[in-house]
Amino acid sequence: xxxxxxxxxxxxxxxxxxxxxxxxxxxDFHAIDPDASPxxxxxxxxxxxxxxKMVFWSSGSTTMYAAKGRAKDEETREA
Amino acid sequence: MPKHVTPLMDExxxxxxxxxxxxxxxxxxxxxQCWDIVGQMELSYKDKMTHWKHxxxxxxxxxxGGIVGRYSDVPAQFPGVxxxxxxxxxxxxxKFYRTDLLRKLCDLWEKHGSGMTNFHGSTGDLVLLGxxxxxxxxxxxxxxxxxxxxxxxxxSNLRTxxxxxxxxxxxxxxxxxxxxxxxxxMKYQDEIHRxxxxxxxKFKFSGCANDCVAALARSDLSAIGTWRDQIRINxxxxxxxxxxxxxxxxxxxxxxxxxxxxxxVIALCPTGCMWMEGDTLKIDxxxxxxxxxxxxxxxxxxxxxxxxxxxxxMGAKAPILDGAQLGTLxxxxxxxxxxxxxxxxxxxxxxxxxxxxxxxxxxxxxxESIQRVGLPTFLRVMEIEALPQHVKEPRSNPYVFWRDExxxxxxxxxxxxxxxxxxx
Ligand code: HEM
Ligand code: HEM
Ligand code: SF4
Ligand code: SF4
Numbered sequence: 001x002x003x004x005x006x007x008x009x010x011x012x013x014x015x016x017x018x019x020x021x022x023x024x025x026x027x028d029f030h031a032i033d034p035d036a037s038p039x040x041x042x043x044x045x046x047x048x049x050x051x052x053k054m055v056f057w058s059s060g061s062t063t064m065y066a067a068k069g070r071a072k073d074e075e076t077r078e079a
Numbered sequence: 080m081p082k083h084v085t086p087l088m089d090e091x092x093x094x095x096x097x098x099x100x101x102x103x104x105x106x107x108x109x110x111x112q113c114w115d116i117v118g119q120m121e122l123s124y125k126d127k128m129t130h131w132k133h134x135x136x137x138x139x140x141x142x143x144g145g146i147v148g149r150y151s152d153v154p155a156q157f158p159g160v161x162x163x164x165x166x167x168x169x170x171x172x173x174k175f176y177r178t179d180l181l182r183k184l185c186d187l188w189e190k191h192g193s194g195m196t197n198f199h200g201s202t203g204d205l206v207l208l209g210x211x212x213x214x215x216x217x218x219x220x221x222x223x224x225x226x227x228x229x230x231x232x233x234x235s236n237l238r239t240x241x242x243x244x245x246x247x248x249x250x251x252x253x254x255x256x257x258x259x260x261x262x263x264x265m266k267y268q269d270e271i272h273r274x275x276x277x278x279x280x281k282f283k284f285s286g287c288a289n290d291c292v293a294a295l296a297r298s299d300l301s302a303i304g305t306w307r308d309q310i311r312i313n314x315x316x317x318x319x320x321x322x323x324x325x326x327x328x329x330x331x332x333x334x335x336x337x338x339x340x341x342x343x344v345i346a347l348c349p350t351g352c353m354w355m356e357g358d359t360l361k362i363d364x365x366x367x368x369x370x371x372x373x374x375x376x377x378x379x380x381x382x383x384x385x386x387x388x389x390x391x392x393m394g395a396k397a398p399i400l401d402g403a404q405l406g407t408l409x410x411x412x413x414x415x416x417x418x419x420x421x422x423x424x425x426x427x428x429x430x431x432x433x434x435x436x437x438x439x440x441x442x443x444x445x446x447e448s449i450q451r452v453g454l455p456t457f458l459r460v461m462e463i464e465a466l467p468q469h470v471k472e473p474r475s476n477p478y479v480f481w482r483d484e485x486x487x488x489x490x491x492x493x494x495x496x497x498x499x500x501x502x503x
Contacts, residue, residue: 025441026235027277038436039275046273049143056234056274059134060147060165061399062442063234063274066136074135074150075162075212 002035008044016054016067023057023064023071082107083118087125103195110194115159116209119151130157137164137212139219143273145230146215162211166192166218167204167231169264169271172257173244174199183226191218201297202281203241204231235278237270242284243291251374252286253304253387254415259284262421263428276432277439287383288371294392295406299445300431301392302424306384307412309364310373316380317360325379344373388414391427394446404446407454408468409461427461434460 003011011032016024029041036044045065048054057064057071064071091100100117107113123130135148147165154161168184184205188194193209200206210218222228231239240263243249245256263282264271270280283294286304294301319325320338327338340360345353352366353373360380362373369390374381391413392406413423431445434457439448449457458465483489 025277026274027441030437038433042275042436046143049273050141055136056138056143057134057136058138058144058147058234058274060149060233062278063143063236071136072134074132074148075137077132 002037002040003033005040005044005047008033008036008041009048012041012045013048013053013067016048016065016070023066025062025064029065081111082114083121085117085121088117088121106194110189112159112193112209113195115151115157116163116193116195119153119157119160122153122156131163135164137215139215139230141272142230144233144236144271147233149209160209163193163209164212164215166207166210166215167200167202167233167239168207168222169229169231169239170199170203170205170241172242172260173247174203175247180226180228184228187218187221187226191221202231202238203283203292204239230272232271232279235274235276236272236280237267237275238279238281239271240264240282240284241292243286245284245286249286250378251289251304251371251383253306253383254286254302254389255417256284256286256302256304258417259302259415259421259424262417263424266420266425276436278442278444280432280435280445282428288369289375294395296395296403297397298395298406299393300428301395301406302389302415303392304383304387304415305369305390305412306387308384308386310362310367310384311382312360312362313380313382314359317377318358320377320380321358325377328376329378344376347372388412389424391424393431394444394449396444396446400443401447401450404450406446407449407471409458410463411466411468430461 012029015029015032021028026038026042026045029045030036030038033041045054049056049065053068054065055068055071057066088100092098103113103117107117119130130152132150132152135150137148138144138146145167147167149163149165151157151160151163185194185196188196188207191210191214192207195208197206197208219230222230240260242256242260243252245252245254247257260282269275279299281298281300283292283298283301285292285294285301288303288305290301290303294303316325317340320327321340323337327335327343340355345355349370349372350366350368352363354361364384374383389412390408391410393409395404395406397403410427413427415421415424435445435448438452439445443451454469455465458469483491
């Protein structure tokens, strides 16, 4: 049985906030609920961005997710 | 912002060809920020390394694509390019623009950005080059509210689809490429604006095998127009080519007279399926690969068949992890029916996505995933029977692996029964 969308979002946010890696690929969230479809996991993560709890970090060719405040911010990063 | 001394950049203004350095300098007269682009590039050429910082968290609210963050790593020297974000705009199908809209867009871009553009990026988007973070939301607001224009895709999103001129201009188009491109763009808005995949994914639509958008080389999924029945032959026009009444190459090669159908058409047919019987041209359509060569050379005499649709090729990519590769034929033929909202195309796309979202690795293009699991496995995913056309080369591996369902009785056995016979 797949988790409810709310439970999935909670666990995703927890991993993004407290996991060892600050920036995660969407696939890094798949293990949270192996029964959830990749589309449901993607939608849950994207919802968290819409709610302002997570942000996208993109190189331009690929995209990662991070909890707000944990992403590498090129604007303030020293070269 | 002052001009910089840029001897290396100035070199690139020499010679008879157009120069992006001259373009930058011309724009800098209007927008001095552009002097810093020239200055920073000069420094990069001197240091032999880039001075751009790559990536970031910039974007517009609600979107996870379309804006690509770029920053200078020497902003104190070049404050004009401290932020220099790229904005991708979804180009109209086949890149047909209204000039009034282009003028408005240029005005908008000079107000909110550097004024520098790229028509177009490799994906197909109209690219606006260089703006600051605080300009992004105002730019996006005016773009969407005044010009009714949207951003394209970037990152791990579906990238902005693109198509050839198709039926708008071209007699060879075997389906309405613009309708397909627009239809898929509207259907997959969520995938274009927000990341959905392990890596980027591109669609491109060409109306025939001439492939004017280079779909075969550039897209994870390309739909290339083709036909199932016979090439339509007008034998009277064939004779006119042979006699010279129809000018060779449409008169496009000055001084060229005479047309050798044997040399220029029949001998160049890649499958050798054409021949003359007296003065009648014959084609063995079962052997024809629909390469378009003969139709290109004799457009008045030969036309695509009437049972038209598209072949689906998958897995093209540029050299990132592995070498570059062209798309591989996956689905030989589908009908491309705009009235049915391209249902056969949608089925192919979604079957592929469902598998790739689960099985693709981070930053692995579809073509690399296919290579990793092998084409036979991917064909099973796509529920396609393997055809001779799927075979790239004769086998070099002597092992034949059978799957359970291919073997009468399968591989299941009763271990206890087996032990009874052998383990005593
Ligand atoms: C009906 C019974 C058997 C069949 C049909 C069979 C068949 C084969 C075949 C086709 C090969 C490959 C030969 C090659 O590629 O050069 C092979 C190799 C081998 N077989 Fe059997 N085999 C049988 C029984 C056995 C038994 C009973 C043993 C040992 C107790 C054995 C030990 C080996 C070994 C060690 C090799 C590898 C030889 C090498 O290194 O080239 N086989 N066998
Ligand atoms: C120090 C002891 C051993 C050494 C250095 C050794 C070395 C090798 C080497 C170099 C090969 C060729 C591998 C290849 O071509 O890919 C081989 C194959 C083989 N050895 Fe040994 N071996 C040793 C002991 C044994 C023993 C004790 C057995 C059986 C009880 C054995 C059974 C085999 C078999 C069946 C093959 C063929 C495997 C195949 O064809 O795939 N070996 N061994
Ligand atoms: S790809 Fe074919 S149909 Fe499309 S514009 Fe080129 S020649 Fe015409
Ligand atoms: S389309 Fe190509 S393969 Fe087919 S008959 Fe013409 S030249 Fe030969």
